[in-house]
Amino acid sequence: MSVLVYTEVAKGRVKKSSLECVNYAANIAKQMGTSVTAVVNNAEAAHIDELGKAGANKVLTVKNDKLNSDSLLITALVEQAAKAEGSKVVIFAFDITGKAAAPRLSAKLKAGLVAGAIDIPVINGNTFEVKKNVFSGKANATYVIHSDIKIISLLPNSFPVQLSGGSATVSDLTADLPSSRITVKETRLNSSGGMTPLAEAELVVSAGRGLKGPENWKIVEDLASSLGATTACSRPVADMHWRPHHEHVGQTGIAIRPNLYIAIGISGAIQHLAGVNGSKTIVVINNDKEAPFFKSADYGIVGDAFSILPKLTEAIKKFKAHQN
Amino acid sequence: MKILVAISNVPDTTTKIQFTEGDSKFNSQGVTFVINPYDEWYALVRALELKEANVAEKVTLIHVGLPDSEATIRKGLSLGADDAVRVNAEGPDAFFVAEQIANYAKTNNYEMILVGKETINYNGSSVGAIVAGLMDLPFISLATKLDLTGNKTTAEYDLDGGVQIVECDLPVVISCAKGMAEPRIPNMRGIMAARTKPLAVIEGNGAASLTTVKSYALNPGRTTCKMLTEDNMDELVNLLHTEAKVI
Numbered sequence A: 001m002s003v004l005v006y007t008e009v010a011k012g013r014v015k016k017s018s019l020e021c022v023n024y025a026a027n028i029a030k031q032m033g034t035s036v037t038a039v040v041n042n043a044e045a046a047h048i049d050e051l052g053k054a055g056a057n058k059v060l061t062v063k064n065d066k067l068n069s070d071s072l073l074i075t076a077l078v079e080q081a082a083k084a085e086g087s088k089v090v091i092f093a094f095d096i097t098g099k100a101a102a103p104r105l106s107a108k109l110k111a112g113l114v115a116g117a118i119d120i121p122v123i124n125g126n127t128f129e130v131k132k133n134v135f136s137g138k139a140n141a142t143y144v145i146h147s148d149i150k151i152i153s154l155l156p157n158s159f160p161v162q163l164s165g166g167s168a169t170v171s172d173l174t175a176d177l178p179s180s181r182i183t184v185k186e187t188r189l190n191s192s193g194g195m196t197p198l199a200e201a202e203l204v205v206s207a208g209r210g211l212k213g214p215e216n217w218k219i220v221e222d223l224a225s226s227l228g229a230t231t232a233c234s235r236p237v238a239d240m241h242w243r244p245h246h247e248h249v250g251q252t253g254i255a256i257r258p259n260l261y262i263a264i265g266i267s268g269a270i271q272h273l274a275g276v277n278g279s280k281t282i283v284v285i286n287n288d289k290e291a292p293f294f295k296s297a298d299y300g301i302v303g304d305a306f307s308i309l310p311k312l313t314e315a316i317k318k319f320k321a322h323q324n
Numbered sequence B: 001m002k003i004l005v006a007i008s009n010v011p012d013t014t015t016k017i018q019f020t021e022g023d024s025k026f027n028s029q030g031v032t033f034v035i036n037p038y039d040e041w042y043a044l045v046r047a048l049e050l051k052e053a054n055v056a057e058k059v060t061l062i063h064v065g066l067p068d069s070e071a072t073i074r075k076g077l078s079l080g081a082d083d084a085v086r087v088n089a090e091g092p093d094a095f096f097v098a099e100q101i102a103n104y105a106k107t108n109n110y111e112m113i114l115v116g117k118e119t120i121n122y123n124g125s126s127v128g129a130i131v132a133g134l135m136d137l138p139f140i141s142l143a144t145k146l147d148l149t150g151n152k153t154t155a156e157y158d159l160d161g162g163v164q165i166v167e168c169d170l171p172v173v174i175s176c177a178k179g180m181a182e183p184r185i186p187n188m189r190g191i192m193a194a195r196t197k198p199l200a201v202i203e204g205n206g207a208a209s210l211t212t213v214k215s216y217a218l219n220p221g222r223t224t225c226k227m228l229t230e231d232n233m234d235e236l237v238n239l240l241h242t243e244a245k246v247i
């Protein structure tokens, strides 16, 4: 009956979005009077520790290098784990994996799915009420899941992760997986200079066409590195190849919800806002006081980015130096 | 080799979102509907390019929705799709829509089914993977590049911090994201031709709904923006630390 969570280890640690899911599952399990089981691939003792601290009571481990490149395999794995655990609730992160595996599992189990949940479900007998964003963040909808088995994928950065002193038992999960039908030909990693990937970043510094050209990005990067932030950009900037397209945020790019979003020389078009208006705090820097973005900002500075950014970077460095 | 492109009918991106009937329904009064941008710009245009390159023979549109979405379907035909089918049903959720698409695709032998990355109204990114699950086909998620040689498709997609290139035998379901193709505008000939292209209407199968929407609410906007001057950056940093508590 336990609440089942699919979790992932990347770059040597449990993904933040996975820890959020375990926390989320622990909240649901508490409401239902049951426990949390996490499934994880290629985990080491430290990862299992971390999953325990995030609220997992049991961790099922597997080792399979093909798993991550084919959602067919993840679906089969989670389906078998859910069966073994008698789970009626399955949680994924609404990330690259969860977007492919959660709906596929929903098809397999004829289980209702809420994709991109932003809140803890309200449980009414055998139905769950779950909130998610719709209309690209302009609104939210409360969905009711009617099916016996319920699947929820959780929007990353919707909850702060709380770690406790808990620990989890471990066992190997022996699953009978189909052979993969997708062959990986090549994997290329971006030269992100060790920045946190955008989808997980808590601090984001983003710039638009107001920067005039790619040669001017140094001041944006300086500001980002003073904060330890990840850089992003508006769509025209990616379209003109001033910046790599994986930095493009908005309706057609990545939707993000960091704690802090600093928008520099970006007008604030509705399609841009659609991808960033879930940010906790928004700072807008624009030389046009009528720029629409100010209507969606918490803090605003009207002025020339080229003179403001170095000053802001200095102020942050000073603040950081004081903190240490 | 036939391609089926699933298109959704969505409010134009600049629409002011409003709800009606006690906040239980989207208020479509006066709203302009368009083809979901991902479906049009990436899935459909790439399918048309594959046809123009003579690796695909036919591009069919499928839409699950009521008669009022006909203009959207005709727009897709005017861009160059050969024919279209509308499943005359309004789905409560992604599962319902996916089941209609899978039912049609199963009996009509499409080797490639393309969907958009997500609809801009429900933002589920779910329909494609459910179709793949129901048909037991491989699924490539959020592809930014797509090619086809013989019976093999090659696709590229973004990872957290990189890209991956994969290969897969047909048949396959693929969700399409930015990068795959450039948006097109229909020309006069396309618009004229679209009027007489076949648009079949079939009835839905009334699949069970696993989820329903109970209510909608607008997300609260930001009410006040505190304005600072550029000579006051220490104050901004201080506010971000003590008031917003984000640094």
Ligand SMILES: Cc1cc2nc3c(=O)[nH]c(=O)nc-3n(C[C@H](O)[C@H](O)[C@H](O)COP(=O)(O)OP(=O)(O)OC[C@H]3O[C@@H](n4cnc5c(N)ncnc54)[C@H](O)[C@@H]3O)c2cc1C
Binding pocket: A207, A208, A209, A210, A211, A233, A234, A235, A236, A237, A248, A249, A250, A251, A252, A253, A264, A265, A266, A267, A268, A269, A270, A271, A272, A275, A285, A286, A287, A288, A291, A303, A304, A305, A306, B013, B037
């Ligand atoms: C269906 C659809 C989907 C779209 N999806 C996206 C999306 O995902 N993401 C996205 O970003 N856009 C998207 N767009 C495009 C969007 O409508 C805007 O065109 C785009 O966001 C504008 O980018 P920008 O703000 O960088 O440029 P602009 O609109 O040109 O704004 C530049 C801003 O910089 C300011 N500026 C100029 N010089 C300076 C200076 N020296 N210092 C400070 N400020 C300065 C100007 O006042 C202006 O406000 C989409 C459009 C459509 C139709």
Ligand SMILES: Nc1ncnc2c1ncn2[C@@H]1O[C@H](COP(=O)(O)O)[C@@H](O)[C@H]1O
Binding pocket: B006, B007, B008, B009, B036, B038, B039, B062, B063, B064, B065, B094, B097, B114, B115, B116, B117, B118, B119, B122, B123, B124, B125, B126, B127, B128
């Ligand atoms: N009513 C519909 N009719 C046809 N295709 C649809 C419909 N709804 C969604 N789709 C397809 O499924 C994709 C993903 O939708 P969603 O899961 O709602 O984000 C869309 O980009 C479309 O390609």
